[in-house]
Amino acid sequence: MSAKESKPNLSDSQVSEISKRLYGLTASIIRSLPSYDDQNFYVAPSEGGEYVLKVMNSADSHNIALIELQTHSMNFLHQRGLPAQTAFPTLTGQLMSLEEIDCGFGMQKYLVRLLAYLPGTTISKITCSPRILYDVGKMAATLDTVLLQLEHPNLSAFQRENFIWNLTSVPLLNQYLHVMDGDPAQKVVKAVIEQYQIQVMPKLPLFRKCINHGDFNDHNLLVKPDGPSKYKISGILDFGDMSCGYFIFELAITIMYMMIENPNPVDVGGPLVAGWESVFPLNEAERDSLYLLVLCRFCQSLVLARHAVIQQPENEEYLMITARTGVQHLSRLWELGKEYVERVWSQSAAQFSQP
Numbered sequence: 001m002s003a004k005e006s007k008p009n010l011s012d013s014q015v016s017e018i019s020k021r022l023y024g025l026t027a028s029i030i031r032s033l034p035s036y037d038d039q040n041f042y043v044a045p046s047e048g049g050e051y052v053l054k055v056m057n058s059a060d061s062h063n064i065a066l067i068e069l070q071t072h073s074m075n076f077l078h079q080r081g082l083p084a085q086t087a088f089p090t091l092t093g094q095l096m097s098l099e100e101i102d103c104g105f106g107m108q109k110y111l112v113r114l115l116a117y118l119p120g121t122t123i124s125k126i127t128c129s130p131r132i133l134y135d136v137g138k139m140a141a142t143l144d145t146v147l148l149q150l151e152h153p154n155l156s157a158f159q160r161e162n163f164i165w166n167l168t169s170v171p172l173l174n175q176y177l178h179v180m181d182g183d184p185a186q187k188v189v190k191a192v193i194e195q196y197q198i199q200v201m202p203k204l205p206l207f208r209k210c211i212n213h214g215d216f217n218d219h220n221l222l223v224k225p226d227g228p229s230k231y232k233i234s235g236i237l238d239f240g241d242m243s244c245g246y247f248i249f250e251l252a253i254t255i256m257y258m259m260i261e262n263p264n265p266v267d268v269g270g271p272l273v274a275g276w277e278s279v280f281p282l283n284e285a286e287r288d289s290l291y292l293l294v295l296c297r298f299c300q301s302l303v304l305a306r307h308a309v310i311q312q313p314e315n316e317e318y319l320m321i322t323a324r325t326g327v328q329h330l331s332r333l334w335e336l337g338k339e340y341v342e343r344v345w346s347q348s349a350a351q352f353s354q355p
Helices: 012-023 064-079 130-147 167-180 185-206 247-259 265-277 284-311 313-319 321-336 338-350
Strands: 027-033 039-045 051-055 097-102 107-116 209-212 221-225 231-236 243-246
Touching: 012 027, 012 039, 012 051, 012 097, 012 107, 064 107, 064 130, 130 209, 130 221, 130 231, 130 247, 130 265, 167 185, 167 243, 167 247, 167 284, 185 284, 185 321, 209 247, 243 247, 247 265, 247 284, 265 284, 265 321, 265 338, 284 321, 284 338, 321 338
Parallel strands: none
Antiparallel strands: 027 039, 039 051, 051 107, 097 107, 209 243, 221 231
């Protein structure tokens, strides 16, 4: 089955029927929300409240244990004071329902969940001050630290072998590199993958393990005003890339995504590192690998976005959000080099020693 056929394509009337049958909600407003390979709808029912109806793609819908664990993790974090999106039970008390639906590709099974609609603006739409970047770093580290306490009978479902978005899977990008044929950035991507194998892989045993959110990006973080010119984090979305990994992976992923819309991307790392280390100080191996891991995430994003566009050309605008500026950022960071970038980050982080 192609990725195009795997992605659900429900109509508003199908969403309305599911909302009523599963949750007893009469949808008065239904609006499509952007998504990578699932389908998300904003639903405002006449009974009151605001929700997101999330329909998983048919490929991921087969992995019920993993989705159940992600949903449990969201609620676990919310109960411990983090602004994570949470799931609501169906009329029969289930946190998700496997539905057989025809989206134009014949009857297929899709996992459906009703999630809280969180207030706020995605962080991609604001000008990020060093202070909000510090808070983002602190929140990412807090999330991974809290998840160390997570208990669940199916916790092993997060050990997603060869999960392409995990930073341990960087060498797997080689099989997709053909999508960048003719692009000068392909040379940089190849070099970064090679450096990952030489510099990072030997250090993996020195990294501290955890469960990663894995997608702490500028579209998955919501903020709301906190005073005249300040913001505070009001929501954490999309737990679909959760997997077993390392603390340093989360920080690298967060830095990379916070660079995307920033006019001075190199300056992003310092405040984020400072915020992160206020919760979880890095060890020497982790600190030494951070620059390269940020570049690795850029490579994953660029290569896999191009690959996805080939399969879903109609979704190109959304799929290429990161890739459009990502190519320039990757090339620039590579050109500046590890020593220079680390010095900028270190000097900037030092300014936050007294937050």
